[in-house]
Structure formats: C-alpha cells, structure tokens
Amino acid sequence: MVERANKPKPPTLSSTPGLPPQPTVTFSDDNSRVIAELPTGERVEVLLYGATVISWKDAQGNEKLWLSEAAKLDGSKAVRGGIPVVFPVFGTAPDHPQARDLPQHGFARTSRWEFLGKSTSESMDGRAANEATVKLDFGLSSAAQGLDPIAPKHWPFKFNLIYSVTLSQKSLTTSIVATNDDSAPFECQVLMHTYLRVKDITSVEVHGLANAPYIDKVDNLAAKTQSDPTLTITGETDRVYTPQGDPTNDPVTVVEAGKPRYAVARDNLSNVVVWNPWTDKAQGIADFAPKEGFRNMICVEPGAVGGWQSVEAGDAFEGAQTITLLD
Numbered sequence: 001m002v003e004r005a006n007k008p009k010p011p012t013l014s015s016t017p018g019l020p021p022q023p024t025v026t027f028s029d030d031n032s033r034v035i036a037e038l039p040t041g042e043r044v045e046v047l048l049y050g051a052t053v054i055s056w057k058d059a060q061g062n063e064k065l066w067l068s069e070a071a072k073l074d075g076s077k078a079v080r081g082g083i084p085v086v087f088p089v090f091g092t093a094p095d096h097p098q099a100r101d102l103p104q105h106g107f108a109r110t111s112r113w114e115f116l117g118k119s120t121s122e123s124m125d126g127r128a129a130n131e132a133t134v135k136l137d138f139g140l141s142s143a144a145q146g147l148d149p150i151a152p153k154h155w156p157f158k159f160n161l162i163y164s165v166t167l168s169q170k171s172l173t174t175s176i177v178a179t180n181d182d183s184a185p186f187e188c189q190v191l192m193h194t195y196l197r198v199k200d201i202t203s204v205e206v207h208g209l210a211n212a213p214y215i216d217k218v219d220n221l222a223a224k225t226q227s228d229p230t231l232t233i234t235g236e237t238d239r240v241y242t243p244q245g246d247p248t249n250d251p252v253t254v255v256e257a258g259k260p261r262y263a264v265a266r267d268n269l270s271n272v273v274v275w276n277p278w279t280d281k282a283q284g285i286a287d288f289a290p291k292e293g294f295r296n297m298i299c300v301e302p303g304a305v306g307g308w309q310s311v312e313a314g315d316a317f318e319g320a321q322t323i324t325l326l327d
C-alpha cells in the first residue's frame with residue numbers, strides 16, 4: 001500500500017470482514033521528523049534535516065544507533081550520531097576540481113529533505129504482523145527549497161536524490177538513488193555514516209574484513225592490509241576498507257562479548273569505513289557527548305568513497321546498506 005505525504009492518514013486498525021482487527025504500522029510526521037512503528041513494536045525515527053535516521057529501536061525498545069546527547073537536531077549543524085547521509089564528497093577533496101570547495105562530507109547531511117511518502121506491506125496485504133515492513137522515502141534536489149546554500153555555490157549541478165529507509169522486524173535498510181539531471185557528467189561519493197550502538201567498545205570485534213586493503217586515516221593515509229581476520233578497537237580508528245568478501249553474502253559483522261550483534265550488508269557500495277574517535281578526538285568534538293560515549297559506539301559506514309563515481313547526464317548511481325540484528 002502506498003500513501004503519499006500530502007494525504008496523511010491517521011494510524012488505524014485494519015479489519016477484514018470475519019477476522020479480528022489486526023494491528024498495523026503506526027506513523028507520524030510533524031514536519032520536522034517522521035516516525036514509523038511496526039505492529040510488533042520496532043520503531044524508526046528520521047529527521048528531515050539531513051534525512052538523518054536518529055533512532056532505531058527493536059521491539060523491546062532497545063536503541064540500536066548511537067546519538068550524541070549534544071547532537072543538534074534543530075538544523076544548525078549536521079547531526080552527531082544516527083545515520084547521516086554523506087554526499088557528494090566523503091571528507092574533503094581539496095584536489096578534486098568539482099568538489100574541492102565543499103565542506104566535510106558534503107551538503108546532504110546539512111540540507112532539509114522533503115518527505116515523499118511511505119509504503120507499507122502489512123497485515124492488510126494478508127501478511128502476518130511480524131512480516132510488516134514500512135519504507136519511508138525522502139527527496140532532495142538541486143531545486144529544493146531546503147538545499148544547503150553551499151550546494152549551488154560550490155557544486156552547481158542539477159541532481160535529484162531519493163533516500164529510502166525501510167524498517168522490518170530484524171533489519172533496517174537505507175538506500176540512495178543519485179540522479180544526474182544535468183547536461184554534463186558529475187563525479188560524486190556516497191556514504192551512510194552509521195553510528196552503531198554497542199555496550200562496551202573494548203569487547204567489540206569486527207568480522208568480515210580479513211585481507212581487506214585499507215587506507216589508514218590516522219597514519220597519514222598509509223595503504224595497509226587487514227592481516228588479523230578480526231578487528232578490535234583499542235584506540236582512535238579511522239580506516240577506509242575495501243572488503244574482499246561478497247558484499248551481500250559476506251557482510252561485515254559486529255560481534256560483542258563473543259555474540260554477533262549486527263550484520264552490515266551492502267549493495268553497490270564497495271567500501272566500509274570504520275571509525276571510533278576514542279578519548280582525545282572525542283574530547284575535541286564539541287557536539288560529542290558524553291565524552292566517554294566513544295565506548296558505546298562504532299561507526300561502520302558503507303560507501304562508495306575509494307574513488308569517484310562518474311554519473312553521466314541522465315544516469316543515476318544507486319547504493320544501499322542493510323543492517324540486520326543478530327541478537
């Protein structure tokens with residue numbers, strides 16, 4: 001069932017003659033954030049600013065994403081935590097002719113996106129409550145009112161972005177389609193800057209990176225290879241990996257205290273950035289709170305950031321991540 005944003009429909013109980021009413025997906029949109037909850041209790045919250053997923057909870061109400069207590073949610077600064085969208089540049093690119101004047105991580109995370117609408121598949125379609133899913137679609141284009149003014153100034157291409165957030169019982173998928181509406185090609189990078197919540201970073205292992213080449217951003221961009229099949233975090237970590245396994249069938253997994261917690265699968269995103277600021281860096285980030293919060297997060301960021309995606313006029317780049325709960 002597809003409903004467009006301009007025809008909001010209050011949450012209802014669906015009923016089929018002869019059958020008891022089934023609980024359904026509930027939904028709210030207050031013009032600054034969109035919240036959807038499955039009949040089984042899983043819940044996602046997306047801020048229109050940056051189309052940033054700021055909360056993802058399981059049926060028991062356990063938060064799966066880390067969000068800084070000092071994160072600005074009022075549109076004055078990119079959100080520290082959740083899942084900011086990085087486009088069209090990852091980090092800064094002073095040597096890239098098209099992207100050199102853009103701020104760190106581009107302008108998608110500092111623009112106000114439009115909520116385009118939701119699609120649900122749920123009990124009304126004959127599905128059991130525990131199979132319900134909801135997809136929320138967000139849009140940002142070069143003509144959008146909410147576009148960060150830095151974009152036309154320093155990246156004057158005609159483009160259209162559709163970002164979709166799909167919640168199901170055990171997983172969250174975020175996907176992006178970046179269309180070139182211009183008459184000339186452009187180059188871009190795309191990344192989903194996911195802050196996963198963990199209980200204790202010192203008991204976390206990241207699997208799925210064995211033998212992966214990576215760029216070590218805390219060691220002068222040195223090119224290295226992941227020799228240990230398991231990555232543990234013992235200090236500031238900032239690495240751009242190119243995992244060697246199949247992006248769908250060999251996901252990067254986060255294991256905590258020996259128990260698998262998250263599997264991060266990718267579609268058309270060949271890189272995974274692993275970031276934890278650790279003590280000193282966290283101290284220096286104004287909106288990072290509490291300062292000990294680095295113990296409760298690990299960024300596992302699927303992206304296409306190893307090089308540049310050249311998108312021809314009229315063409316599009318597509319990529320997606322699916323995070324599956326394993327516990």
Ligand SMILES: O=P(O)(O)OC[C@H]1O[C@H](O)[C@H](O)[C@@H](O)[C@@H]1O
Nearest residue numbers: 104105217238239273274275299
């Ligand atoms: O502080 P931000 O601009 O949000 O960036 C936070 C981090 O994002 C990525 O993980 C980069 O690899 C890091 O180098 C950067 O520090």
